[in-house]
Amino acid sequence: MSVSREESILIVDDDELNRAILANIFRSAYHIIEAEDGQAGLSDIQAHADSLSAVLLDVVMPKVNGIQVLRQMHLLGLTEKIPVFLITADAGSATMREAYALGVMDVILKPVIPYMVQRRVNSVVELFRARRKLSAEVERQRDQLLIQAQQLAEMGMGMVESLSTAIEFRSDESGEHVRRIHDITCHLLHTTPLGEGLAEDQIKLIGLGAITHDVGKISIPDAILNKPGRLTPEEYELMKTHTIKGAELLSRIPQMREHCAYRYAYDIALHHHERWDGGGYPHHLVGDEIPIWTQIVSLADVYDALVSKRCYKDALAANTAVDMILNGQCGVFNPRLLECFRKTEPVLRRFYQPAKGV
Amino acid sequence: MDGTKRQLLAAAGIDVDDALDRFLGNDTLMIKFLLRFPQDGNFSRLRNAMAQSDAASAFEAAHTFKGVVGNLSMQELFSQVSAMVEDLRRGDLRTAAERMPALEKAYGQILEALAQLA
Numbered sequence: 001m002s003v004s005r006e007e008s009i010l011i012v013d014d015d016e017l018n019r020a021i022l023a024n025i026f027r028s029a030y031h032i033i034e035a036e037d038g039q040a041g042l043s044d045i046q047a048h049a050d051s052l053s054a055v056l057l058d059v060v061m062p063k064v065n066g067i068q069v070l071r072q073m074h075l076l077g078l079t080e081k082i083p084v085f086l087i088t089a090d091a092g093s094a095t096m097r098e099a100y101a102l103g104v105m106d107v108i109l110k111p112v113i114p115y116m117v118q119r120r121v122n123s124v125v126e127l128f129r130a131r132r133k134l135s136a137e138v139e140r141q142r143d144q145l146l147i148q149a150q151q152l153a154e155m156g157m158g159m160v161e162s163l164s165t166a167i168e169f170r171s172d173e174s175g176e177h178v179r180r181i182h183d184i185t186c187h188l189l190h191t192t193p194l195g196e197g198l199a200e201d202q203i204k205l206i207g208l209g210a211i212t213h214d215v216g217k218i219s220i221p222d223a224i225l226n227k228p229g230r231l232t233p234e235e236y237e238l239m240k241t242h243t244i245k246g247a248e249l250l251s252r253i254p255q256m257r258e259h260c261a262y263r264y265a266y267d268i269a270l271h272h273h274e275r276w277d278g279g280g281y282p283h284h285l286v287g288d289e290i291p292i293w294t295q296i297v298s299l300a301d302v303y304d305a306l307v308s309k310r311c312y313k314d315a316l317a318a319n320t321a322v323d324m325i326l327n328g329q330c331g332v333f334n335p336r337l338l339e340c341f342r343k344t345e346p347v348l349r350r351f352y353q354p355a356k357g358v
Numbered sequence: 359m360d361g362t363k364r365q366l367l368a369a370a371g372i373d374v375d376d377a378l379d380r381f382l383g384n385d386t387l388m389i390k391f392l393l394r395f396p397q398d399g400n401f402s403r404l405r406n407a408m409a410q411s412d413a414a415s416a417f418e419a420a421h422t423f424k425g426v427v428g429n430l431s432m433q434e435l436f437s438q439v440s441a442m443v444e445d446l447r448r449g450d451l452r453t454a455a456e457r458m459p460a461l462e463k464a465y466g467q468i469l470e471a472l473a474q475l476a
Binding site: 015021089115 | 425
């Protein structure tokens with residue numbers, strides 16, 4: 001039996017006359033496959049499942065009868081894909097009830113009236129064809145929507161990064177600073193016990209929040225931001241307001257406020273200068289009052305500032321920076337955080353270009 | 359199909375137009391199956407089962423025979439055998455047996471007409 005890829009009709013009937021009459025009706029429009037009993041019918045159904053437009057099924061047959069074929073098709077989930085027509089001499093019996101329950105599309109009485117069979121079979125085949133087309137279309141659109149959502153998310157992330165980088169540029173720093181804070185924060189969350197209990201999605205959002213930690217610096221005058229020497233106490237007080245200003249800025253952007261990264265971004269901007277012993281600013285939070293992700297960003301910020309060249313200082317060697325942090329010269333950090341940092345720090349050096357001399 | 363043949367079949371109780379409709383006007387196909395009808399074993403199986411008062415086998419044979427007869431639009435024979443199928447479905451052998459002579463007669467007429475057709 002040759003197989004056309006599409007539009008075949010399978011006729012399962014033990015009587016040759018019945019098969020000939022049905023085949024004669026559909027021969028001009030479909031490729032016809034004939035089976036002489038239920039068993040042969042089942043193997044044809046499985047072999048041609050993708051190309052069958054309909055199955056015309058006799059009920060009373062030797063070996064495997066029509067109802068048994070139907071049960072098997074139902075079990076394999078094929079009655080949803082291929083319309084089945086029961087061709088029978090006795091309608092209205094209990095078997096018809098079961099047949100409909102098993103997913104038969106229609107029952108056609110023998111002896112058949114060709115015009116009617118043709119109409120009924122064709123309209124159901126058309127319905128299944130339309131349904132297939134529609135579900136393929138729905139699937140395609142869903143895929144497209146997913147891609148668009150992904151693009152939107154990436155664009156949003158890009159905007160946040162651009163904004164943060166633009167602000168960094170004012171203080172004569174390249175965009176690499178925010179990129180590194182992001183990378184160090186995510187690295188610590190991914191590879192140390194500090195990230196325990198955080199899902200991948202959450203870590204991503206925290207990373208995004210880390211990027212905006214210094215947005216408040218947009219409110220600090222250039223003269224202070226880029227002052228080469230030490231800040232006066234007044235200037236330092238003003239500089240410290242970048243935390244509150246940053247959180248305020250984020251809270252005023254509706255798109256940001258509704259973003260799932262907002263709760264992280266807001267807290268990080270506001271509290272990334274707090275210290276474990278309450279010695280930080282602006283709220284002098286103590287210990288675990290500061291969320292762990294904000295503690296990590298604080299440490300990353302300090303480390304990056306130490307090993308990078310700034311307008312007020314030269315870059316320090318990584319070992320020196322680690323010693324200073326562990327000794328508490330940059331404020332007190334969570335001991336557990338320090339321990340994880342100490343172990344992981346050699347890996348962090350990879351985030352820096354060799355040209356930086358670290 | 360010429361008028362003589364048509365009359366011959368109609369006289370034997372075959373609704374030729376109805377049969378031709380079933381074969382979508384393909385008279386070659388119809389005649390092929392008409393000529394094959396005498397070899398169909400269901401009638402003799404029915405006859406034997408009735409002779410032995412085997413209601414179950416008689417029902418099976420009558421049921422299948424009804425299908426063939428219906429497809430070929432042998433109206434007289436179809437109405438006889440349909441009634442008989444219902445009798446046998448109820449297990450009423452006596453009423454079924456009473457129908458046998460009429461059934462034999464209708465069947466004989468068809469065979470005769472088909473012999474001439476060949």
